[in-house]
Structure formats: structure tokens, C-alpha cells
Amino acid sequence: MIRLEQHLGLGTTCLGVPSPAVFLDKDGTLVEDVPYNVDPACLTLTVGAAAGLRLLHAAGYQLIVISNQSGVARGLFLEPALLAVEAALRRLLLEHGVPLHGFYYCPHYPNGVVAEYAVACSCRKPAPGLLLRAARERGTDLGRSWFVGDILDDVEAGHRAGCRAILLDVGNETEWRPGPLRQPDCMASDLLDAARVIVGAGAGALLPA
Secondary structure: OEEEOOOOOOOEOOOOOEEOEEEEOOEOOOEOOOOOOOOHHHOOEOOOHHHHHHHHHHOOOEEEEEEEOOOOOOOOOOOOHHHHHHHHHHHHHHHOOOOOOEEEEEOOOOOOOOOOOOOOOOOOOOOOHHHHHHHHHHOEOHHHOEEEEOOHHHHHHHHHOOOEEEEEOOOOOOOOOOOOOOOOOEEEOOHHHHHHHHHHHOOOOOOOO
């Protein structure tokens, strides 16, 4: 389980109260899905992402990327290539007035071809390992946090970590495997729609899916 993060302050308020986060899947949720891409020039925010992130940031949520990056284990690119991806993503978001508070990824894949990474792990979604680590390191209140993703593995990872979860209904979930932790709390059309749900719900009741 790997963390790439430039610290932007503690994840707590000035009174020491843990702050909530919105955990974001990367490909297909935050940026357009270009399979196994590590070319910073190909990073493009999804429709509604910039406005949605500004809304969440203004509401006091930490913004933390949680991403499976099995291309490392598959031998498609080397792990250090993700440093450039993170740096480019931070620059891209800052252009829209939004900081990125954390960037966490899993390089593993059990059937990979690079032995070092071809392992079962606790950080590959739908496992919650990356969210739990991010929460420990940033002092995040998971009970007030959300996970936004484009497939049900994201939803399950969020629920297993104790968060609420929103599924972006953008056509990227194709298997629809059922399970008690795979039912999204809400559906949204894009990140702006999801942000409005999150800010509207606050710490109160869930909105219906």
C-alpha cells in the first residue's frame, strides 16, 4: 500500500476536531478514463468535476484520491511514473482553485506479471485499506466522510471503511455484482451532482438513491 502526498496541513479543525473527507476514485470519476494512463498530458477532468470539487472544498471536506493502479503489477509502467501523475493532478486542480489533500494508490494485482506486486493485499479496492490509512494519517472522521466512484467496488470500499458512498451513473459499472455493502447510498450523474448531494446531506439523514 503506497502513499504519495504533499502535506497540506493536518486533517483536523483548529479546535482539534477530526474533519470529514470526500474520497475520490481517480479514473472515470475525477479524470476521464484513459486505461493505464501515466501521461500527465492525458489527464482531463470529468464533466462537473471542477465545480463539484470547489463546492466540496468550500464546505470543508478534505479531497483525497483513492485509486487502484494495477498497471504497475501488470508491467505496463513503473511505479515512479505515478509521481508525475500525482504532481500533474495537483497542478490541474489548483488551476481550478482546489487543493488535493491526499493521493493514495494500490499498485498490486494478484495475477500480475511483476512478482513484487503480484500479491493479494488489503489496499486494492474493494478492500478499505487505503481509506483507513488515509484516515489515520490525516485525522479524518470516516463517519462523516463519503466515497465517490464509478463502480461498485468503490462503493464497497467506502462502506467497509465506515463512509457513505455515491455511485456515479456513467456507464462504467458493467458487472453489477450484488452485496450488502455494494448498494450505493445515492446515485449521481457527475461529480457536481454528487457534491450537491453531499453538501445537502451534511451530517444529517441520507438522501434516497
